[in-house]
Every structure is written in C-alpha cells, then in structure tokens.
Amino acid sequence: MRSQPRSFLQWLGIALAVAVVVILCLSLGRWQWSRHVNKDARIDTIAVNYSADPVALSEVVPSPSDAISDSQVWTPVSVRGTYVPQATALLRNRPIASTPSVHVLVPLETEDGAVLLVNRGWVPYDVDVTRPSTIPAPPTGLVTVTVHLRHSEARVGRDAPDGQVQSITVTDALVAGATYGGLEQWPTMPVYEHVYGSLIEEDPAPTTAMRALPEPDTDPGSHLSYALQWWVFAIGAGAGFFVLVVREHRSRRAPVSSEYNPFAALNAQEGTSRTGKQHGAGQRKTRHIKDVDADYEDSLFVD
Template sequence: MRRWGGYVALTIVFAVVCGLLSWWQWARRVDAVDEIAKIEANYEADPVALGDLIPELDSVVDSAEWHPVEMTGEYLADEQLLVRNRPRNSAAGFEVLVPLQLADGTVFVVDRGWVPAGSTPEAPESVPAAPSGEVTVVVRLKPGEPEIPGRGAPDGQLATVRLPDVAALVDAPTYTGMYGLLVTEDPAPAESPLPALRPVEDEGPHLSYALQWIAFGVLAFVGLVWAVRRERKIAAGTAPVARRERDAEVEDALLDAQS
C-alpha cells in the first residue's frame, strides 16, 4: 500500500508540473496575441505628436508600441551609435541610432535602420549619413531594451538599445523610456540604412503546447488507474496470462503425461 501511495504522490507531482508548463505556454500565447493586436491597431495608424503618446521622458507606454509619431528637430550626428549583433535575413549587421534634438531642447533617439557588417563583423564598411539641419521624421515607437549582463561593446557601439547609455552621451534631457524606428525623413537623404521590417504576426505554437501539457497530466492519472486495476486483477487471479507463460504450462503438462 505504501508503494502505491508513492506512485500516487509521484503522479500528482507530475500533473502539477504539467499544469504549470501549460500555464506558462498559455501566458506566452497571451503575450503573443497582445503583441499582434498592438501591431494591427498601431502599425498603419496616422502619425501623431510625440507628446500625445509619451507624457514624460522616462515613460514606457505599452499601448503606444508601433504607433507612428511625427517630430521635427536636428540630428546630433556626432553622437551616432551602432547597435551590434543585429541579424537581418541571416546576415550580420548593425542598427544605426542617432539622437534627434527637438525644438524644446529634448532629445529623442531615432533608429535610422540597418547596415550590414563589413569585411569583418566588428564594423560596417560605411554608414549613410543622417540629414543635416532641420528634419521632420516619422518613427514607430518601441520601448528601450534592457542591459545584458556580461555583454559589452567597443567605443561608438552598444550591445543593446539601452536608452540611458545614449542619454549619458548627450548633454540634454533625453527620452529614456521609448525610442523610434524610422519610417520617413523630410528632406530625404540620397542614401539611408535599410528600414526596419514589419514584425511577423504569428502567435506561435503556444496554444497547442498548452493543450499537450494538459493531456500529459491527464494521461498520467489514466495510467495510474490502469496500473491499479491491473494490480488488483493479478492479486485476484483474474489477470490475463502472457501467451509465453501459457505455452510453457502446456509443454509441462504434455511432458508430465508422457512420463
């Protein structure tokens, strides 16, 4: 009886683990669905003023992600930074960040696009220059990225789009909560980095994985019930005998009869 108590406890633990894994997959699906909803609602929306969506310099407005905003200012080209290790269609490259100083003196970080790595992966061959003088830009908002412990970058480059690192280089109040992926520049330069790609609207296999983990937890109890019933049949002498055992018994009976 103690042995079966252990089996029951093990089955319960397994089922709980399956339930937690199912919940984790379901939560990932919810996040993916929310992200798709934001893309569908915001990506092709009409541009609005930056202040209409971001009230403070350090604000991170989740519902504003991917929404276009329009602003006018001057690029601080001397403070340009490259974000390393940014693949695009399996090719290695960099994102080009250039601070844009607005009319009120604040600075907003613009990701002007992607450039491929050069002959070595450490730097691009060239980076198209940002327009000089006053420029009007339309960008799609994105939250800044966190720091990755242990990952560094050489001078003039960043490991991630960590906006406080950009702000530390700029002698002006800087937006550190969100930055923008460039859509258009006016006046448009003759050459620009490659624009950001539209994100893929795919929720992934999380729903099927969540259901599979639930099924595994249920099957564990089904297996336990089957094992208990079989044990009882064996104890009562009503369990089916394996064919090999029956054949061996027949052979023994024939030998006894002959002797």
Template sequence: MSGATGEPSPLRVLATRSWALAALGVVAAVVTCVMLGLWQFHRFEAKSARADLIEHNYSAPPVALTDVLPASDSPLAADDGWRTVRLTGEYCTAPECVLYARNRPFNGEVGFAQLVPFRTDDGTVMVARGWVPTQSASSAPADPPEVPTGERTIVVRLRPMEPVLAGRTNPPGQVQSIAIEELAAVEPAAGTLHRGAYGELASEDPAPADAPTPFPRPDTSLGPHLSYAVQWWAFALFFPIAWAVRARRAVLDEIELRRRGGAAQPVHARRAPARSRDEEEEDALLDELRG
C-alpha cells in the same frame, strides 16, 4: 470489505506499498504536467498580447510626440509600444552625434543600427534610422549612409530604452545597447534626450537619396505554445487513467483467482501459467505406473 461471494475489497487489494508509491508518482506527474501546461499557456497569452499590440499600433495614424511622451523624462507606457509619432525638426549631424548599436540581426546577418538624435521643439529623440551591415574585415559598419541635413518631417515608432549590458566596453562611435546611459554622451551636442523611449524610423520627408536598410516588421506569430499546453494537459489526464486501468485489472485478477479457489496472492505476483492437457495426461500416466 469482502462481499458474500468472498470477493476482495478493492481498497484492500490496492492497500500495498507498491500501489501507494504508484499513486504518489501519478500525483507528482499530474502536478508537473499541469504546471508545464500553464507555463506554456502563459507564454501563449504573452505572445498573443504582444501581437495584438503590434497590430494595433504599428500602422496606426501618427500622433504628436507630446501625446505619448509629455516630458523628456516621461516613461513609455506598455500600451504605447510601437506607437507611431510624427516629428518635425532636424538631425544632429555632428560626428559625435552619430552612433551605431552593435549586434543587430537582419536576414541572418549581424550588423549595426544607425542611431542619430533628432531635434524638435518638443525635445530631442534618439532615432534608429535603419540597419547597416558589418565590414568583413573588422567589427565596424560597412559604408554607412550619410545623415541627411536640413529640416524634415519623420515618422517613428516608439520603443522602450534597452537595458545596459554589464561588463561590455564600447568601441569609438558604438554602443552595446540603445540605453539612455550609453546615449548620454551625445547630449552635449544634441540636447537633452527623451529618456523613456527611442524612435525606430518608419518614413522621412523629404526622402534621402541613400538610407540604411529599413527594419523589418516585428514577428507576430504565436508559436506552438498553445498546442504544447494542450499536450501537457493531455498527459496530465493520461497518468491517472493509466493508474485506474491497471488498478481495475489488479482487482479483477484477484477476484478471478479467488473464484477459482486459489490462495490469495500479492497483487504484483504473477500467476503460474496454466498447465496444458498433455502435461495433465502425462502426470496421470505416471501416477498409474507408480500405482
């Protein structure tokens, strides 16, 4: 509705197809930015929860295996990831017991994880003793250390079993993933394995003369996900602000045009450039000559 001065209503000025499409584009952009921000924030929350779990469990005093896995078929609870447990027993040193998990990265190289069942009175746990490099000429472990014999006490950090990689074949003595389905072949010699978790070796007593390279501490950095979330939400604010600024400019331009006595024009139309004083004087001179 126009006022007493003849100023146009903002709604009437903006009630055009182009401004409606611009508004829909702004809504779509805002929704997209908000959703992308939420996705990045959820990734931040997941990494933060994982980092807190590692910090809490990684260096905690070790507990008995039965405190975490009461039976051989007990699943590893999410809160018990990286939990340290103390085991007393001995490794299964038979050749068929020693396996190597393929494609394990370490310091920019790809090698193997040495896997050996460890028998205890509370069951047999598959233990990843450490990292072994790959031979340069073939896809096989390079000079893997011997598995120590005799009774010993070890401390391991529990990790959930990995999923089976479909469509892969295993070379002799190797597995693609640390999955119970791939480890079951050692059970005739080693005994029934705990099926919910394997152990990543932290220490051995007595310490062997030669051992695989210890696994590195897991990464607990949170990455840039929180800053990315804030950036996406800032973008979500930018689009409606930019639309509002342009809409206000369009309304003010229309008001100014009417105050000058010009005919109403579409909002998107350009105003004719103002004539210079020289052009006006030339027109006046031509009018006099014609007269």
C-alpha cells in the same frame, strides 16, 4: 505466475512520481499558454497601431520622463528636430533575415528641447569587422521624423566595443555614442529615456537611405499547441495511474485459480495418488481370484 501485489511504499513512490509529472506538465502548459496570450496581445497591438496615421509625439508622450503602455507600442508619431550624428551608437547582434547587421542609433534633438533616440535602420557588416566602414549619414539641419514608438529595452549585461551596445537601452546608447564621438558633456537637455523611435521616414530624405527596418513579427507561433500537448500529457499520466489502481484492485478481489494456488495443486496431486492406489488394489484382487479358480479346475482332473 501472477505478480505479487504492490506494497504501500511502492504505491507511494508511484503516486509521487505521477504527481510530479502532472504538476510539471501543467506548469509547462500554463507557461506556454501565457506566452500565447502575450503574443496574441502584441499581435493585436501591432494590427491596431502599426499602420495608423501618425500623431504628434507630445500626444503620446507628454514629457520626456513619461513611459508608454504596452497598448501604445508601435504607435506612429511625428517630431521635428536636428540629428546629432556625432553621438551615433551601433546596436550589435541583431541580424535581419539571418544577415549579420548593426542597427544605427542616432539621437534627435527635438524642437521642444529634448533628446529622442532614433533607430534609423540597419547596415550589413562582416562579422570579423568591429565597425562597418560606411554608415549612411542622416539629413542635416531641421528634419521631420516619423517613427514607431518602442519601449526602451532592458540591459543584457554583455560588454560591447566602444560606441556600440548589445540592446537598445536608451541611456546606455546615448552614453556609448556620445563617448565614442567625443561629446563628453552631452546631452545637457532632458532625454526620452523610456522610449525610442523606429524610423518610418524622414523629410527631407537623406542623400543615402538606410536599409529599412522589417515589419514586426505577427506569427502567433506554436505556443497554443505546445500548451495543449503538455496538458494532454498531464491527463495521460493521471489516467495511466487510475488504470493501474483499478487493475490492482480487481486483481486483489478476483478468486485465486488452481493455476496460481499451490494448495489446490497439492490437493489435486493427493487425489490422483489416492485414485491410483485404489485402482492398483483392485487389479491385485482380480488377479488373486483368477488364480484361485485356476487351481480348483486343475484339481478336478487329478486322479
């Protein structure tokens, strides 16, 4: 039996559900697309800057209060100064190739009278130990340091043990390291608070080298394919609703066959009944004539 046409409220509910699905899929697709665009921009920046020849720090960051643009991230710069190992801070929860590790953040007092935070590299450690027992010391005295410039990171809002941080937020790392090292009044000079450096090399080299930081990730990921998938889902939902509307429209316009028409079925039944009655009357009339003929023939032979 054919289903009844949907009511207005049913169609309204279906339309609203489809609209929600389409809007959600379009939004998720756009979000993945924006991530794809941003990742591509970062990859382009890395390709241009990462292996470039180093320039003086002052050419990229004229003063300690200045920040760098996204297009300047990973720019190699050289700066001369003296490390302050007493104010070393450790970055937690930043594994390298799935190896539990801490990054070693050491301030550098530059010849220009400012402080630049340097991520010298990383050391593995046991996750059950609060602080690694051995951390390679930086070179002493005046040193030329070459680093890749990075943005100071946003705070993550999680506590860390003394002398450690959960993100490379320059001001937090300097405070954590100085407090742990007993340098309560340090630093007294300007700080490059919007940037830090990821170590490339030191001259002179340290007695024991740190484990080098890995190169930045240049894998574009699957953001583009995810965006396309979400948009295909949105198109599919809209197309499905359109097909449903077309089928409903055709169903309403199509003539009703006797299979689904109760009145046609009734008429057919009534016609069959009439035909049966007429046929029965004819048979009774034929039998009556035959009976009359038989009686007449019998009377001829009497007497």
